[in-house]
Amino acid sequence: MRLDFAASTDVGRVRKDNQDSGYAGPYLLAICDGVGGAARGDLASSTAIAQLRKLDAAPDEDLLGLVAGALHRAHDAIADLVEEEPALNGTSTTASVGLFDGQRLGVGHVGDSRGYLMRGGELKQITHDHTFVQTLIDEGRISEEESHTHPHRNLILQAVDGFSNLEPDLEIIELEIGDRLLFCSDGASGFLSLGQLADILSGGSVDFAAVELVRRSLEAGSTDNVTCIVAEVVEGEPDGVEAEPLVVGAAADLRRRSPRGVKELFRGHRSGDTGELEPVHAELPEGAAGAIVGDPIDEETARYAPRPPRNHGTARLLLWALVVAGLIWMAGAAAYHWTQQQYYVGDSHGTVTIYRGINASVPGLSLSEPYETTDVAMDKLSTYDRGKVAEGIDADDLQAAHDIVDNLNQEPTP
Numbered sequence: 001m002r003l004d005f006a007a008s009t010d011v012g013r014v015r016k017d018n019q020d021s022g023y024a025g026p027y028l029l030a031i032c033d034g035v036g037g038a039a040r041g042d043l044a045s046s047t048a049i050a051q052l053r054k055l056d057a058a059p060d061e062d063l064l065g066l067v068a069g070a071l072h073r074a075h076d077a078i079a080d081l082v083e084e085e086p087a088l089n090g091t092s093t094t095a096s097v098g099l100f101d102g103q104r105l106g107v108g109h110v111g112d113s114r115g116y117l118m119r120g121g122e123l124k125q126i127t128h129d130h131t132f133v134q135t136l137i138d139e140g141r142i143s144e145e146e147s148h149t150h151p152h153r154n155l156i157l158q159a160v161d162g163f164s165n166l167e168p169d170l171e172i173i174e175l176e177i178g179d180r181l182l183f184c185s186d187g188a189s190g191f192l193s194l195g196q197l198a199d200i201l202s203g204g205s206v207d208f209a210a211v212e213l214v215r216r217s218l219e220a221g222s223t224d225n226v227t228c229i230v231a232e233v234v235e236g237e238p239d240g241v242e243a244e245p246l247v248v249g250a251a252a253d254l255r256r257r258s259p260r261g262v263k264e265l266f267r268g269h270r271s272g273d274t275g276e277l278e279p280v281h282a283e284l285p286e287g288a289a290g291a292i293v294g295d296p297i298d299e300e301t302a303r304y305a306p307r308p309p310r311n312h313g314t315a316r317l318l319l320w321a322l323v324v325a326g327l328i329w330m331a332g333a334a335a336y337h338w339t340q341q342q343y344y345v346g347d348s349h350g351t352v353t354i355y356r357g358i359n360a361s362v363p364g365l366s367l368s369e370p371y372e373t374t375d376v377a378m379d380k381l382s383t384y385d386r387g388k389v390a391e392g393i394d395a396d397d398l399q400a401a402h403d404i405v406d407n408l409n410q411e412p413t414p
Contacts (some may be wrong), residue, residue, distance in 0.1 A: 001175065006210040006211075006230050007230075009022060009227040010227075012218065012224055013223070014223045014224075018042065018249050019044075020187070020226070020248075021252075022251070023053050024231065025246070028056040028098070029231055030098070030183065031183040031184060032093045032094060032096075033094040033185040035093060035156060046249075046251035047078055047081055051074040059099055063099050063105075063106025064170045067106045067108035071160065071166065071168050074095065075162055077162075078093070078161060092156075092159035092160060093161075094112055095108070096110075096111070097109070107127065108170055109169040112156055113184065114127050116197065118202070123197055125194075126171065130158035131155060132152050133147040148190065175233045180231070182213070182229070182230055185228075187222045187224035187227065188214065188217040188222070188227070201213075210228050210229065214227075214228055225249070227249050342368075343401040344357075345389060348370050350377060351374065352381075353373050354371050354405065359392035
């Protein structure tokens with residue numbers, strides 16, 4: 001079997017730059033959605049595609065090993081990118097990859113771009129979103145429909161970023177002739193339902209489906225870049241057809257310039273970029289930082305932009321109070337521990353008693369307690385000794401206290 005494939009991308013009606021990158025070839029389908037706003041997610045996605053596209057050759061038996069290795073190389077390449085240019089710190093990208101060996105598809109996935117398989121008219125998602133809202137769905141706390149409007153629906157929990165511990169999802173899928181595959185950024189999957197995706201994928205050629213998916217996503221109100229890669233499993237050897245690989249989005253023709261932004265240069269590559277519409281200019285919501293009023297709204301920039309510093313005066317005072325209270329408690333605990341190592345001999349209800357603690361009193365607080373009662377009665381002591389015991393005789397330790405009692409016991413009764 002071989003793949004008949006197409007790819008299409010659009011910068012969208014709001015964003016200035018395309019941070020998506022896509023690749024489609026005889027053996028490889030890959031979509032990367034850059035994250036980072038000012039940190040230039042376009043560089044992250046195009047850097048990842050530059051590594052992933054090396055997979056586009058007849059693979060050996062270890063499909064998942066090849067996919068995992070390529071994702072980790074992309075991870076390392078982004079780390080090198082940030083090391084060379086610290087201003088890019090914070091950039092990252094999603095990655096959804098399908099490596100085809102003529103019969104099977106090795107899928108690797110990180111982030112919230114998606115892969116789908118359509119077979120017999122039924123569309124099934126073959127990737128699992130690494131997002132906060134997906135964890136809520138998995139726990140049964142919200143529904144799939146509610147996730148589309150959740151305020152944190154764009155919060156990604158894992159990405160190819162060069163510094164975190166990358167753990168991609170890996171899976172082997174057995175393919176059949178007639179299967180259709182879709183890899184897309186969330187600019188499409190976030191605005192078209194499963195039914196709408198299935199309806200578009202089920203009709204026309206793969207070129208038509210790729211372009212139509214992008215067009216319908218924009219009509220549905222997508223405010224993000226939209227990239228779709230569609231492939232159909234057909235009869236024939238992959239090497240038997242001269243199919244030119246397709247590169248779309250930021251990776252297609254990225255003009256290197258300052259880290260402040262890159263204008264999308266791709267305007268057609270086989271199935272092409274459907275974006276003839278100019279960006280819609282609108283003011284940012286009140287309080288959104290990091291953008292100029294009048295520029296196109298960039299949700300990622302607004303989401304990750306610095307916020308005005310909050311007033312932490314109360315919290316700071318509370319923290320200092322806790323620190324002081326902790327120090328006082330530690331000092332009190334140390335003092336109490338010391339008192340429990342002290343002993344003295346005193347009177348308890350007419351009997352000579354060894355006390356543990358110190359022979360002192362604080363209003364409302366006891367600094368000592370009877371430790372050991374002796375068989376020496378106070379009325380058997382001399383007047384002098386009775387006075388000393390009544391006042392309390394300090395001892396260096398417990399043994400010294402026993403010695404004091406023994407000496408008192410040897411005194412003759414007056």
